[in-house]
Amino acid sequence: MIYLDNAATTYPKPKEVYDALDFAQRNLSFNAGRGTYKKSQECLQVLDDLRKEIASICRADYRDVALLSSATEALNIIINGIDWKDGMNVYVTPFEHNAIIRPLYNIKKTVNLNIHILPFDKETWEPELSKIENMFALDNPDVVFSSQISNVTGLLIDYSAVFELAKKHNSVTVLDAAQGYGIVELSTKNVDFIVFAGHKSLYGPFGVGGFINLNDSKLKIAKSGGTGSDTLNHDMPDFKHERYESGSPNVPAVYGTLEGIKWLKNNNVKEHEIKLTKYLIDSLESLEKVGVYAPVDKSKMFGIVSISVDGYSADEIGHILADEFDICIRTGYHCAPLIHEFINSTINGGTARISISGFSTKEDIDSLIDALSTF
Amino acid sequence: MIYLDNAATTYPKPKEVYDALDFAQRNLSFNAGRGTYKKSQECLQVLDDLRKEIASICRADYRDVALLSSATEALNIIINGIDWKDGMNVYVTPFEHNAIIRPLYNIKKTVNLNIHILPFDKETWEPELSKIENMFALDNPDVVFSSQISNVTGLLIDYSAVFELAKKHNSVTVLDAAQGYGIVELSTKNVDFIVFAGHKSLYGPFGVGGFINLNDSKLKIAKSGGTGSDTLNHDMPDFKHERYESGSPNVPAVYGTLEGIKWLKNNNVKEHEIKLTKYLIDSLESLEKVGVYAPVDKSKMFGIVSISVDGYSADEIGHILADEFDICIRTGYHCAPLIHEFINSTINGGTARISISGFSTKEDIDSLIDALSTF
Numbered sequence: 181m182i183y184l185d186n187a188a189t190t191y192p193k194p195k196e197v198y199d200a201l202d203f204a205q206r207n208l209s210f211n212a213g214r215g216t217y218k219k220s221q222e223c224l225q226v227l228d229d230l231r232k233e234i235a236s237i238c239r240a241d242y243r244d245v246a247l248l249s250s251a252t253e254a255l256n257i258i259i260n261g262i263d264w265k266d267g268m269n270v271y272v273t274p275f276e277h278n279a280i281i282r283p284l285y286n287i288k289k290t291v292n293l294n295i296h297i298l299p300f301d302k303e304t305w306e307p308e309l310s311k312i313e314n315m316f317a318l319d320n321p322d323v324v325f326s327s328q329i330s331n332v333t334g335l336l337i338d339y340s341a342v343f344e345l346a347k348k349h350n351s352v353t354v355l356d357a358a359q360g361y362g363i364v365e366l367s368t369k370n371v372d373f374i375v376f377a378g379h380k381s382l383y384g385p386f387g388v389g390g391f392i393n394l395n396d397s398k399l400k401i402a403k404s405g406g407t408g409s410d411t412l413n414h415d416m417p418d419f420k421h422e423r424y425e426s427g428s429p430n431v432p433a434v435y436g437t438l439e440g441i442k443w444l445k446n447n448n449v450k451e452h453e454i455k456l457t458k459y460l461i462d463s464l465e466s467l468e469k470v471g472v473y474a475p476v477d478k479s480k481m482f483g484i485v486s487i488s489v490d491g492y493s494a495d496e497i498g499h500i501l502a503d504e505f506d507i508c509i510r511t512g513y514h515c516a517p518l519i520h521e522f523i524n525s526t527i528n529g530g531t532a533r534i535s536i537s538g539f540s541t542k543e544d545i546d547s548l549i550d551a552l553s554t555f
Numbered sequence: 556m557i558y559l560d561n562a563a564t565t566y567p568k569p570k571e572v573y574d575a576l577d578f579a580q581r582n583l584s585f586n587a588g589r590g591t592y593k594k595s596q597e598c599l600q601v602l603d604d605l606r607k608e609i610a611s612i613c614r615a616d617y618r619d620v621a622l623l624s625s626a627t628e629a630l631n632i633i634i635n636g637i638d639w640k641d642g643m644n645v646y647v648t649p650f651e652h653n654a655i656i657r658p659l660y661n662i663k664k665t666v667n668l669n670i671h672i673l674p675f676d677k678e679t680w681e682p683e684l685s686k687i688e689n690m691f692a693l694d695n696p697d698v699v700f701s702s703q704i705s706n707v708t709g710l711l712i713d714y715s716a717v718f719e720l721a722k723k724h725n726s727v728t729v730l731d732a733a734q735g736y737g738i739v740e741l742s743t744k745n746v747d748f749i750v751f752a753g754h755k756s757l758y759g760p761f762g763v764g765g766f767i768n769l770n771d772s773k774l775k776i777a778k779s780g781g782t783g784s785d786t787l788n789h790d791m792p793d794f795k796h797e798r799y800e801s802g803s804p805n806v807p808a809v810y811g812t813l814e815g816i817k818w819l820k821n822n823n824v825k826e827h828e829i830k831l832t833k834y835l836i837d838s839l840e841s842l843e844k845v846g847v848y849a850p851v852d853k854s855k856m857f858g859i860v861s862i863s864v865d866g867y868s869a870d871e872i873g874h875i876l877a878d879e880f881d882i883c884i885r886t887g888y889h890c891a892p893l894i895h896e897f898i899n900s901t902i903n904g905g906t907a908r909i910s911i912s913g914f915s916t917k918e919d920i921d922s923l924i925d926a927l928s929t930f
Contacts, residue, residue: 181594188586189803202577205760205811211563214890216873217883219556249624249762252780252802260777279780279802285789286776379803385580386805387624387762401661402635405627405654406890412901414653414660414892427627427654428564428754430761436580498591508592515589515781517789526787 182507182544187331187359187484187514187535189379189386194443197436201385204432212429214408223431230434231421233441234376234392237361238368244393246424247434251358251377251389252279253403257424258354258373258391259283261399266292268322271315271346273298273307274522275330275337278515280356294319297518298326298342305335305475307342321351328366329359332514332531333473333523334457334484336364343370352397357381358389362441363450364482368394383444383538384437387430396420449538453483456536456545460485463549470552473523473531486523486531489555494525497532497555505551509534557882557919562706562734562859562889562910564754564761569818572811576760579807587804589783598806605809606796608816609751610767612736613743619768621799622809626733626752626764627654628778632799633729633748633766634658636774641667643697646690646721648673648682649897650705650712653890655731669694672893673701673717680710680850682717696726703741704734707889707906708848708898709832709859711739718745727772732756733764737816738825739857747772758819758913759812762805771795824913828858831911831920835860838924845927848898848906861898861906864930869900872907872930880926884909 183191204226212223227247235242248254259280264287272280274297284295296315299308324346326339343353347370354373357366361376368374372395378388393399404416405426416423461478464470469490474481489497498511512530513520520526534548558566579601587598602622610617623629634655639662647655649672659670671690674683699721701714718728722745729748732741736751743749747770753763768774779791780801791798836853839845844865849856864872873886887905888895895901909923 181592185586185590185592185595188589189584191584192581193584198577198581201580202573205576206567206573209564209566209568209754209760211560211885214563215560215877215883215885216870217556217560217877219883220560249628249805250802253624253628253778256778256780277781278786281789282776282779282781282791282801286779286791377803379584385584385807386803387808401657403628403631404657404661405631406652406657408890411653411888411890411905412892412895414656416657416661426657427625428752428761430624432760433762495591502590502592508590508594510586510590513786515783515786517787520787530786 182547184534184536184540184544184548185508185510186537186540187533188510190383190537192539193383193385193440196443197383197385197439200439201432201436204435208431208435210431212431226431226435227429230438233438238366238374238392240368240392240394243420244396246390246393246421247388247429248390248425249387249430251375254375254389254391255279255356256283257402258399259287260402262323262352263400264291264293267294269294269296269319271296271298271321271324273326273337274300274518275327275332275335275516276325276518277327277331277356278517280325281517300522303476305480307338309341309345312342313345316345316349320349321346323352323354325354325356327359328355328357329364329482329484330519331359331484332516332519332533333486334481335475336480336482340367340369346370359484360482362444372397378433378437382437383440385433387433388437399424447538452538453536456540456542457481457483457485459542460534460536460545463545467549467552469555473525484533484535486533488525488528488531489552492555494528494530494532501551505547507548507551557922559909559911559915559919559923560883560885561912561915562908563885565758565912567914568758568760568815571818572758572760572814575814576807576811579810583806583810585806587806601806601810602804605813608813613741613749613767615743615767615769618795619771621765621768621796622763622804623765623800624762624805626750629750629764629766630654630731631658632777633774634662635777637698637727638775639666639668642669644669644671644694646671646673646696646699648701648712649675649893650702650707650710650891651700651893652702652706652731653892655700656892675897678851680855682713684716684720687717688720691720691724695724696721698727698729700729700731702734703730703732704739704857704859705894706734706859707891707894707908708861709856710850711855711857715742715744721745734859735857737819743769753808753812757812758815760808762808763812822913827913828911831915831917832856832858832860834917835909835911835920838920842924842927844930848900859908859910861908863900863903863906864927867930869903869905869907876926880922882923882926
């Protein structure tokens with residue numbers, strides 16, 4: 181099996197992650213901090229260890245790292261925690277995921293939000309800053325969302341330029357870094373919240389995601405429950421990450437994610453992916469029937485490449501690659517509802533997406549190219 | 556180490572669960588149903604397999620089983636999904652957990668709910684049905700919450716009698732079965748929602764919980780995101796469990812939970828716990844300084860026993876047992892804010908809670924009793 185669906189979840193994980201998970205399931209599967217005994221306190225320490233690692237990646241305060249079950253949960257807690265009022269203006273890039281779009285449209289059922297799509301240039305895929313400046317002046321931004329990396333096209337989105345304009349209007353800014361956190365450096369300037377996913381760029385297992393609340397903003401409570409603390413108080417505790425974390429923490433998954441981050445530190449995954457992404461794009465462009473969804477400057481793409489093949493729908497491409505060549509890619513809309521109009525891929529039922537990881541090889545790409553050349 | 560904190564999370568899990576988890580992390584950690592390739596479809600099947608097992612326990616339709624990350628998340632999705640209006644009446648037993656109480660009080664910040672505590676007899680710990688009938692007649696119940704088993708006292712709560720009265724007023728009824736699902740049979744008569752926790756009574760790992768929506772009631776959307784389906788629609792899909800599940804499913808944790816349920820089928824954990832609970836209570840009552848928080852009829856307690864020890868706070872008991880005897884229990888309020896007034900344990904800083912599992916032995920109890928006899 182050749183696995184090229186790493187944007188969905190990285191596979192394989194480093195061996196150390198599997199071993200750590202197995203160890204932790206057998207030895208660290210206790211209710212963190214809820215007991216007076218040693219193992220419970222040890223588990224609490226594991227959670228703080230991950231908070232510190234996550235925080236150090238962007239030089240944040242570890243107490244501002246909320247550990248949750250997924251990036252989707254994190255985005256829901258942020259979006260449902262904002263104090264929305266009728267007439268507020270929300271801006272999203274055309275690259276955003278349904279973990280942002282659906283919660284926003286859900287809010288819109290009861291609050292009259294204006295949801296605007298930020299204009300991006302169709303050639304360069306850069307944000308059209310002067311247009312955005314005018315939009316912001318006309319309809320002052322209250323909250324602005326951007327991904328770090330598009331999960332469909334691999335574009336490194338220039339969120340910094342957009343957030344800089346947004347902050348002139350004191351907008352809240354949310355960066356969805358699910359595809360790159362821990363691999364591609366990011367600027368935290370003008371960013372309020374960063375969302376991460378353990379099972380993607382951090383090479384951990386399913387079960388860990390969260391957000392970094394860089395400016396310790398106070399969200400309304402969107403999820404609450406037992407915290408093992410201040411039990412007689414019907415409110416959640418008010419301190420930093422504790423305000424957003426309820427229920428039994430998934431300690432083994434956290435322990436595994438720590439190993440994923442350790443592995444990332446010892447391997448230059450970024451360089452590997454930059455080289456392999458270039459090799460992938462160059463190879464794809466040698467195929468006559470293949471079209472690559474890309475901006476003019478392809479060095480802005482990282483790890484993910486979406487393609488079309490003349491005469492085939494996206495799903496057909498995926499099925500043929502899977503059934504005849506045992507190559508795993510993902511096809512369709514990739515939970516990103518807005519981008520397909522921008523790249524004009526709805527006509528094909530979305531795109532065929534190839535996504536690599538630190539474990540992908542030139543041989544994987546060559547096999548894919550060989551397979552696609554038979555189309 | 557003697558582990559008697561199984562109400563927090565069961566430990567150990569069956570060997571088969573650990574082995575299955577290790578296998579699944581290495582071989583089934585894919586994004587279920589999002590890809591056209593075999594492994595993705597295989598993972599989708601694993602999710603349906605668990606839905607079917609969970610449903611068969613209470614003879615429900617498996618498509619009404621929503622698989623989420625925890626019981627806390629499940630309760631938040633139910634509670635935040637109810638269409639609350641000012642003046643609605645909510646009833647909870649005094650045994651309820653903060654995964655119910657805190658979300659309700661959070662709603663009360665914006666909607667004027669009346670949150671009533673159901674009266675229970677201080678001797679028998681039975682619901683005072685004639686009083687409840689009068690309360691319901693005066694303030695018609697809109698939603699009624701009860702646990703199956705109290706996480707503090709082990710009481711098997713007579714929720715059926717309460718829900719029967721509630722249904723005369725067409726109330727919604729929610730059963731929190733986190734402590735007993737899969738072990739202690741339950742009646743689904745007059746029940747709308749059942750909540751379960753994988754890592755407790757189902758002997759699975761952290762990372763799986765959910766609810767069974769017995770009457771396919773339509774909740775408002777409280778959490779949304781990518782579903783790998785109907786991506787261009789800004790709403791969640793409208794079909795049964797799909798409406799409530801978003802984000803990447805935790806397939807390995809689901810796979811492990813399946814093994815936990817298989818193990819439960821081959822072992823009479825219920826009988827074992829009934830006998831051991833009786834042995835525990837009888838042994839505790841032989842100790843002069845120990846008080847057991849219990850109803851007159853102690854056969855109504857299952858698996859969990861809370862105690863006090865003359866001259867010691869709850870926390871002191873836990874620390875001494877942990878530090879001097881390597882015995883793990885839990886002390887304090889156990890995330891259940893209302894029960895301590897009912898059993899008058901606030902004065903001790905809550906209770907010292909002993910909770911057993913299918914793996915607990917008479918020898919574990921004997922060691923605990925020996926330790927407590929030195930107090």
